[in-house]
Amino acid sequence: MTLEFLGLYRETLHSPQRELDDLEILKSTAEELKKKGIKVTLLKPEEFLKERKKWENSNLSLIFAMCERKEILKILESFESSFIPVLNPIQAIWNTYRYRMVSLLNLAKVSFPVSELVSTHASHSKNFNSHPYPFWVKRGDVHNTQAGDVSLVKTAIELENVLSNFKARGISQAVLQEHLNGDLVKFYGIGSPAITNSRFSAWFKWFYHKDQDLKKHQFSEDLLKKLTQSTAQALGLEIYGGDAVVLPDGKIFVIDINAWPSFALFRAEAASAIASYLLVRSEKKARVFTTVKVS
Known part of the structure; x- marks a missing residue:
């Protein structure tokens, strides 16, 4: 029987300045899956919501999704409950x-x-947790949707302005994060330690961010890979990307991680690896369900 996969694009609002890149990685993955004889349908989130009943009554083997909004995630949870891997x-x-x-x-x-x-409804004019300015202020829910969702603040006035802006937009929480001086690195990863299969080995790439005063501090690439994989595993991610900082002494800190990035610089290679991984994950013996929760 032919396997049938459903792919869901990311919401446009969640792809600021990355709309095309996010579209292309999903399309490229679908093409690689089709080469393997898999039937693939790609839908926008709003299309999926309209066709929900059709897909609930289908013979789906797997759903691969870039979408992030609460409404659609709650619906997809019901598919997982029916033992369709997502x-x-x-x-x-x-x-x-x-x-x-x-x-x-x-x-x-x-x-x-x-x-x-922190709450965006309270005053936070004092330095957070005794750390000096500057530090980062990030919206407390999803990743960037527009300019100002992540800001480096240097004064108490700037901090209050960012928090007030979040509050006005209906964002109730923010994360205040220590600023680390070092080389900024982007990383991508595919695979989970919970999956052991001779047909797939964990895929990993990294590169330096542009537009920085790059020092090229010495560090262990193997340590970067292990750290990013441990970070992904702590959240249950299997297709992921993020940012890390390498300090002058070689220490590495992951500063952010997200689900299913665009893989823009490695699109063809990543699409092939993702397709192979999805095929492995569609097998019943390889299904993994995340159980860790924080209320």
Whole structure:
């Protein structure tokens, strides 16, 4: 019987300045899956919501989803409950919401900057947790949707302005995060340690961010890979990307991680690896469901 996969695009609002890149990685993955003889349908989130009943009564083998909004994630949870694997697992996508991420990464004791979750309705004019300015202020739920969702603040006035802006937009929580001086690195990963299969080995790439005063501090690439994989595992992510900082002494800190990035610089290679991984994950013996939760 031919396997049937459903792919869901990311919401346009959640792809600021990355709309095309996000579209292309899903399309490229679908093409690689079709080469393997798999029937693939790609839908926008709003299309899926309209066709929900059709897909509930289908013979889907797997759903691969870039979407992030609460409404659709709650619906996809019902598919997981019917033992249809969803990649990334829905709980893992929930865990990338920063108000969950901070707690989970602290519990996992991964190398992560000092971070504090605060209400946007309170005054925070004092330096957070005794750390001096500057530090980062990030919206406390999803990742960037527009300019100002992540800001480096240098004064108490700037901090209050950012928090007031969040409050006005209906964002109730923010993360205040320690600023670390070092080389900024982007990383991508595919695979979970919970999957052991001779047909797939964990895929990993990294590169330096542009537009920085790059020092090229010496560090262990193997340590970067292990750290990013441990961070992803703490959240339950299997297809992921993020940012890390390498300090002058070679220490590495993951500063952010998200579900299913665009893989823009490695699109063709990543699409092939993702397709192979999805095929492995569609097999019953390889299904993994994230159980870690933070309320």
